[in-house]
Amino acid sequence: MKSLKELEEIKQKTLDSVNLRKDRSGGTRVVVGMATCGIAAGARPVLLAFLEEVKKRNLGDVTVSQTGCIGVCRLEPMVEVYRPGEEKVTYVKMTADKVKRVVAEHIVNGRPVTEFTIGAAE
Amino acid sequence: MEFYRSHVLICGGTGCHSSGSADVMSAFKTELEKNKLENEVKLVQTGCFGLCAVGPVVIVYPEGAFYSGIKAEDVPRIVSEHLLKGRIVTDLLYHDSVQEDKAVKSLDQVEFYRKQKRIALRNCGVINPEKIEEYIAFDGYKALGKVLTEMTPEETIAVIKASGLRGRGGAGFPTGLKWEFTAKAKGDKKYVCCNADEGDPGAFMDRSVLEGDPHSVLEAMAIAGYAVGADQGYIYVRAEYPIAVKRLTIAIEQARELGLLGKNIFGTDFCFDIELRLGAGAFVCGEETALMASIEGKRGEPRPRPPFPAVKGVFGKPTLLNNVETYANIPQIILNGPEWFQSIGTEKSKGTKVFALGGKINNTGLVEVPMGTTLREIIYEIGGGIPNGKKFKAAQTGGPSGGCIPAEHLDTPIDYDSLTKIGSMMGSGGLIVMDEDNCMVDIARFFLDFTVDESCGKCPPCRIGTKRMLEILDRITKGQGQEGDIEKLEQLGMSIKSSALCGLGQTAPNPVLSTIRYFRDEYEAHIRDKKCPAGVCQALLQIMIQADLCRGCGLCTKVCPVGAISGERKSAHTIDQSKCIKCGACLEKCPFKAIVKG
Ligand SMILES: Cc1cc2nc3c(=O)[nH]c(=O)nc-3n(C[C@H](O)[C@H](O)[C@H](O)COP(=O)(O)O)c2cc1C
Ligand code: SF4
Ligand code: SF4
Ligand code: FES
Ligand code: FES
Numbered sequence: 001m002k003s004l005k006e007l008e009e010i011k012q013k014t015l016d017s018v019n020l021r022k023d024r025s026g027g028t029r030v031v032v033g034m035a036t037c038g039i040a041a042g043a044r045p046v047l048l049a050f051l052e053e054v055k056k057r058n059l060g061d062v063t064v065s066q067t068g069c070i071g072v073c074r075l076e077p078m079v080e081v082y083r084p085g086e087e088k089v090t091y092v093k094m095t096a097d098k099v100k101r102v103v104a105e106h107i108v109n110g111r112p113v114t115e116f117t118i119g120a121a122e
Numbered sequence: 123m124e125f126y127r128s129h130v131l132i133c134g135g136t137g138c139h140s141s142g143s144a145d146v147m148s149a150f151k152t153e154l155e156k157n158k159l160e161n162e163v164k165l166v167q168t169g170c171f172g173l174c175a176v177g178p179v180v181i182v183y184p185e186g187a188f189y190s191g192i193k194a195e196d197v198p199r200i201v202s203e204h205l206l207k208g209r210i211v212t213d214l215l216y217h218d219s220v221q222e223d224k225a226v227k228s229l230d231q232v233e234f235y236r237k238q239k240r241i242a243l244r245n246c247g248v249i250n251p252e253k254i255e256e257y258i259a260f261d262g263y264k265a266l267g268k269v270l271t272e273m274t275p276e277e278t279i280a281v282i283k284a285s286g287l288r289g290r291g292g293a294g295f296p297t298g299l300k301w302e303f304t305a306k307a308k309g310d311k312k313y314v315c316c317n318a319d320e321g322d323p324g325a326f327m328d329r330s331v332l333e334g335d336p337h338s339v340l341e342a343m344a345i346a347g348y349a350v351g352a353d354q355g356y357i358y359v360r361a362e363y364p365i366a367v368k369r370l371t372i373a374i375e376q377a378r379e380l381g382l383l384g385k386n387i388f389g390t391d392f393c394f395d396i397e398l399r400l401g402a403g404a405f406v407c408g409e410e411t412a413l414m415a416s417i418e419g420k421r422g423e424p425r426p427r428p429p430f431p432a433v434k435g436v437f438g439k440p441t442l443l444n445n446v447e448t449y450a451n452i453p454q455i456i457l458n459g460p461e462w463f464q465s466i467g468t469e470k471s472k473g474t475k476v477f478a479l480g481g482k483i484n485n486t487g488l489v490e491v492p493m494g495t496t497l498r499e500i501i502y503e504i505g506g507g508i509p510n511g512k513k514f515k516a517a518q519t520g521g522p523s524g525g526c527i528p529a530e531h532l533d534t535p536i537d538y539d540s541l542t543k544i545g546s547m548m549g550s551g552g553l554i555v556m557d558e559d560n561c562m563v564d565i566a567r568f569f570l571d572f573t574v575d576e577s578c579g580k581c582p583p584c585r586i587g588t589k590r591m592l593e594i595l596d597r598i599t600k601g602q603g604q605e606g607d608i609e610k611l612e613q614l615g616m617s618i619k620s621s622a623l624c625g626l627g628q629t630a631p632n633p634v635l636s637t638i639r640y641f642r643d644e645y646e647a648h649i650r651d652k653k654c655p656a657g658v659c660q661a662l663l664q665i666m667i668q669a670d671l672c673r674g675c676g677l678c679t680k681v682c683p684v685g686a687i688s689g690e691r692k693s694a695h696t697i698d699q700s701k702c703i704k705c706g707a708c709l710e711k712c713p714f715k716a717i718v719k720g
Contacts, residue, residue, distance in 0.1 A: 004264070004267040004268070010259075011258050014256060017164070018249065018259045020129050020183045051127055055124075065128070
């Protein structure tokens with residue numbers, strides 16, 4: 001070990017992989033509805049697409065988790081996105097392709113993709 | 123970048139290891155692969171979470187779901203329900219982590235954790251102790267870097283002094299002062315040692331730190347080395363701690379690989395390395411002078427002080443010796459500053475203390491609380507109270523060197539000084555709870571028996587005096603106590619305290635003296651009435667028939683193997699105490715519960 005900088009680099013490299021175990025009220029949360037109907041409607045590919053995008057873009061402070069029934073089976077797969085200090089946004093009838101846009105526009109740049117939201121669908 | 127959406131933390135501490143956590147680990151591996159989740163869910167083996175009583179413990183993040191008592195058979199459900207579908211398996215959760223409305227409480231809201239403050243245990247159950255990178259990710263080795271590149275040894279010592287940290291190994295000596303003495307001692311070579319002997323029966327605080335966060339001790343020892351001017355460290359750890367020894371060995375290797383031990387650390391002139399020394403597990407080897415003799419390869423026997431280790435320690439060189447938990451606090455103090463540490467605890471005892479809760483308590487396990495927390499909070503809130511609705515009788519702190527604290531002192535804020543004042547001591551942190559079924563004379567006898575066994579025999583007060591005391595206690599518990607025995611115990615105790623060579627002898631009478639102080643009536647009952655009020659001392663038990671309840675059915679006479687029971691049919695029976703062998707057979711037979719033990 002030659003310097004504090006070198007130590008900091010190791011820290012940064014590992015941080016993302018342990019972050020999950022800290023209190024992370026600060027980061028963005030993505031919750032994928034994974035109840036029976038959700039899985040049938042293709043929630044797994046949606047979840048995997050989120051993981052893929054987060055990994056690709058090095059978004060260390062995003063958590064991706066699942067939940068059971070969100071409540072509106074016919075709109076599954078549904079996804080909720082919580083950004084700190086903002087209203088929850090609910091996306092419906094998600095697909096792996098839609099995920100790419102949600103990550104790029106909403107999670108990274110803070111602009112919800114209105115056309116995929118529950119408001120647009122209703 | 124590596125990204126897992128979920129982390130499954132499986133406790134790999136000694137407690138959970140013996141309740142089967144290795145099987146749980148391999149079951150998770152299999153199930154994750156079966157469900158193709160191995161690239162989404164990460165398995166992490168950690169150190170102790172503290173709730174060893176309900177182990178094996180598994181925590182799943184990001185939800186922070188706290189599963190307890192997990193068997194390999196439970197794993198498929200957790201994987202298919204929780205990890206695959208996101209439905210927490212509520213019936214496998216630790217009971218207190220589920221709210222009445224079935225919602226899951228966050229970990230820090232669980233009663234067991236709510237009043238805890240984790241400094242020494244901060245990484246235990248959070249990181250994988252076999253990966254130095256995880257320690258670094260939680261600011262590990264940053265304190266060492268800061269000290270080496272930004273502070274002088276004097277400034278480092280000043281921070282430790284200002285923090286108010288006192289030794290966690292038992293005596294509570296101010297750590298900063300000890301560092302200063304060692305730094306000022308003249309010597310071409312100095313040593314830094316860590317006391318991981320932990321011989322106190324029932325204590326496992328140090329083991330848990332070493333198993334769960336070994337790097338915190340290595341980092342602190344290097345900081346100490348820089349502060350006092352040493353380039354070599356020794357950790358004296360008992361050989362009966364195989365998991366701790368293994369993790370320490372791995373940690374030392376990894377630290378050397380990254381150049382955090384070895385030559386020119388952080389590009390400075392500072393060089394420091396650490397070696398392990400395995401102790402054979404004699405209690406007296408935890409005493410500092412005996413420990414150093416043992417490190418040198420000699421017999422682990424104490425020698426008179428002065429000279430103190432700071433002047434003349436290992437191989438005759440100035441040596442700093444601190445306890446595992448003392449060290450575990452150091453990096454946090456450097457990073458957060460002495461004011462932060464000062465703000466936790468009581469006036470003369472700063473910071474936190476780790477206790478190993480045991481005995482008659484619901485949540486046996488490991489807790490870390492701010493100094494000044496009361497026994498009542500530890501026992502009833504964190505510890506979950508006493509099982510089976512029994513009544514609290516006493517808490518024993520300080521192990522064989524400590525004493526028993528009765529109910530009237532339950533609200534004493536615990537720190538070094540308050541415990542000494544009420545006749546016990548902090549000791550290393552064993553905390554054993556006793557209820558109405560414990561006999562205090564028997565407890566005193568148990569601890570004294572331990573010290574008599576462990577006395578190295580070098581000095582007569584300890585070798586002969588404690589044995590005399592044990593003989594008297596033995597006699598009392600066998601119903602052969604005599605008037606004047608209590609006074610004899612007190613006199614012997616006081617004289618051993620003032621004349622024994624080392625701390626073992628000097629504190630050995632404490633368990634006896636403190637129980638006499640608070641439970642003298644129990645001693646008197648044994649001696650005068652030949653009775654053991656708690657019903658523990660077999661020889662003093664009497665089996666009696668309560669005349670008002672006895673209907674004279676005669677069933678008891680038929681089961682008594684020695685024919686001790688006699689009486690007319692339909693009138694009260696009696697037991698001939700000279701014949702009764704206290705087998706208890708009649709107790710269960712009596713349909714009217716007329717036969718009692720007392
Ligand atoms: C009989 C006896 C046993 C001891 N056992 C231990 C022990 O197991 N661990 C420990 O840290 N200190 C033990 N001590 C205290 C040590 O002598 C020493 O005071 C301590 O390790 C210093 O570290 P500290 O200042 O950080 O507490 C024992 C003392 C005596 C008299
Ligand atoms: S007090 Fe006991 S253990 Fe200590 S030196 Fe004397 S005989 Fe040995
Ligand atoms: S305890 Fe045993 S020996 Fe004593 S009276 Fe009852 S049956 Fe007989
Ligand atoms: S089961 Fe899918 S919304 Fe209820
Ligand atoms: S050893 Fe697992 S919780 Fe203590």
